[in-house]
Structures are given as C-alpha cells and as structure tokens.
Amino acid sequence: MGSIHSFSHDGWTFDVDDTGEGDELVVLLHGFPQDRTMWRPITGALAGAGYRVVAPDQRGYSPGARPTRRRDYALETLAGDVIAAADALGVERFHVVGHDWGGAVAWQLGAAHAARVQSLSVLATPHPQAMIRSLVRSRQLLDSWYMLAFQPPWLPEAFLRGKFGQRFFKRQLVGSGLPAEQAAVSCRLLDSDAATPMLNWYRALPFGPSRGPGRVPVRTLYLYGARDFALGPVAAAMTERWVSGPYRFETLPDAGHWLVEQAPDTVSAAVIANLRGELSPNAASA
Numbered sequence: 001m002g003s004i005h006s007f008s009h010d011g012w013t014f015d016v017d018d019t020g021e022g023d024e025l026v027v028l029l030h031g032f033p034q035d036r037t038m039w040r041p042i043t044g045a046l047a048g049a050g051y052r053v054v055a056p057d058q059r060g061y062s063p064g065a066r067p068t069r070r071r072d073y074a075l076e077t078l079a080g081d082v083i084a085a086a087d088a089l090g091v092e093r094f095h096v097v098g099h100d101w102g103g104a105v106a107w108q109l110g111a112a113h114a115a116r117v118q119s120l121s122v123l124a125t126p127h128p129q130a131m132i133r134s135l136v137r138s139r140q141l142l143d144s145w146y147m148l149a150f151q152p153p154w155l156p157e158a159f160l161r162g163k164f165g166q167r168f169f170k171r172q173l174v175g176s177g178l179p180a181e182q183a184a185v186s187c188r189l190l191d192s193d194a195a196t197p198m199l200n201w202y203r204a205l206p207f208g209p210s211r212g213p214g215r216v217p218v219r220t221l222y223l224y225g226a227r228d229f230a231l232g233p234v235a236a237a238m239t240e241r242w243v244s245g246p247y248r249f250e251t252l253p254d255a256g257h258w259l260v261e262q263a264p265d266t267v268s269a270a271v272i273a274n275l276r277g278e279l280s281p282n283a284a285s286a
Contacts, residue, residue: 020047031100
C-alpha cells in the first residue's frame with residue numbers, strides 16, 4: 001500500500017493522515033465537532049502495534065468535500081466514503097474505529113458492509129437503534145436537545161459564528177472535558193464554511209433508514225464513558241441487542257464523552273486488543 005494524503009469519492013476530495021506500515025488497515029472516524037487531529041493521541045500507539053492507520057477528515061469537514069445538501073450526509077453515503085478510502089488503498093478488509101458521529105458511521109459499516117469490516121471499535125456512541133429506543137425510556141431526549149436545536153436552516157450557524165456563540169460553545173466543550181486546544185479547533189471549523197456541512201450530519205437524519213443500521217455480525221468493542229454528558233447509559237446498555245458477533249462492552253468510570261483525549265492509554269490498549277482479537281466477549285454476549 002502506497003502512502004496517501006487524500007482520496008476521492010463521489011466527486012469530492014478527502015484529506016487524510018496516513019501513519020504506519022502494517023499489513024492491516026485501521027480507519028479512524030472522528031465525530032462532531034472535531035476533525036482527524038482528534039486521533040493523534042492514540043495514532044502512534046496503533047501504528048507502533050503494527051497497523052496502517054488512516055484518519056480522514058470526514059464529509060463536511062474536509063475542505064474539498066463539503067456538499068451543502070442535507071441528503072448528502074445520510075449514513076449510507078458517509079459509509080460509502082469510508083469504503084472509497086479502503087478502495088483507494090487497494091484494501092478489501094479493514095478495521096474501523098469511530099467516535100461520536102464517526103461511531104454511527106462505524107455501526108453502519110458493521111451492519112451493511114460486514115464483509116469488508118474485520119472489527120469495530122466504537123467510542124461513546126451507542127448503536128443507533130438503541131439510541132432511538134432510549135429516547136422514550138430515559139432522559140436521553142433531554143440530553144439530545146442540541147440535535148433539535150441544529151435542525152433549522154442558517155440560524156444555528158449564525159449563532160455559532162458570532163462572538164457570543166463562539167465563547168459559549170468553547171466554554172461548553174471545555175466544561176465537558178475537551179482540552180482547550182481541541183475546543184479551539186472545533187470553534188475554527190464552525191467559524192468557517194464547514195459550519196453548514198457539519199450541522200447537516202444532524203439535519204440528514206430524516207434521509208437515513210427508518211430503523212437505522214441492522215445487527216452487526218463482526219467483532220465489536222464498545223467503550224463508554226460513565227460521565228458522558230451527551231449519550232446516556234440506557235442506550236449504552238441496550239447496544240448489545242444489535243450485535244450478533246463477539247461483543248465486548250466496557251465502561252470507563254472516570255471518563256466522559258471525549259474518551260481519546262481523557263483516557264488515551266486506556267483507549268489505545270483496548271482498541272489494540274480488539275484489533276488482535278484478544279478481548280473476551282462479555283458473559284451475556286459469549
């Protein structure tokens with residue numbers, strides 16, 4: 001596999017970080033409101049363990065891949081971008097690690113493209129079907145208020161680009177445990193022409209499958225931070241219902257939503273063990 005700095009799909013160009021020289025490929029998928037730089041605390045550990053690690057700026061974040069239509073951010077379209085990255089490298093099967101919205105794309109890949117996926121490692125994000133069911137069985141709907149706030153056109157962008165909105169957003173991110181330097185990256189993105197594409201990930205929800213991704217037959221690790229401010233424990237606990245393959249669920253008691261930044265050593269060790277197939281499934285899933 002030759003080193004790449006970008007790949008193309010559907011007429012768009014995606015920037016990537018490409019690290020390591022292993023024979024097995026690991027694709028790292030960031031979420032909102034971050035870019036590929038979020039993975040740098042663990043990229044070295046994954047590459048040092050013998051893996052080829054590719055972290056793209058996803059659709060809407062990469063400067064060359066910012067369509068403005070909501071429907072261009074449906075989960076299957078986003079998963080297609082990842083398949084295109086693997087194809088650009090000439091790789092048939094690959095590992096996927098996803099956080100936040102990147103985790104949702106990971107679930108879609110594991111369900112709809114299982115033949116291409118060697119393993120899933122999902123950070124923070126429950127399976128979308130578990131998320132949907134938790135909305136009426138917990139306080140998740142209240143915790144997801146921002147998803148509704150992002151639905152109107154242009155108004156959220158105008159707020160997030162203003163001085164007050166930038167200060168408010170950065171304060172919220174740092175207060176939830178995201179390091180200030182990463183919060184600054186997020187604010188710069190939302191103060192650019194990436195703002196509408198980034199929010200369109202939320203606005204595209206009506207364009208996805210009505211029931212979300214199906215069951216996932218591939219080996220899966222799900223890491224959840226007990227102090228997550230956005231994603232509650234009910235959906236996390238329910239996620240095992242939608243994994244039919246070997247499944248390992250671990251809760252990090254002292255971490256919140258930003259697992260890579262808050263617990264990089266724990267995350268990298270768990271992910272590497274999952275890549276190698278060394279994690280035993282939870283008793284209920286065995």
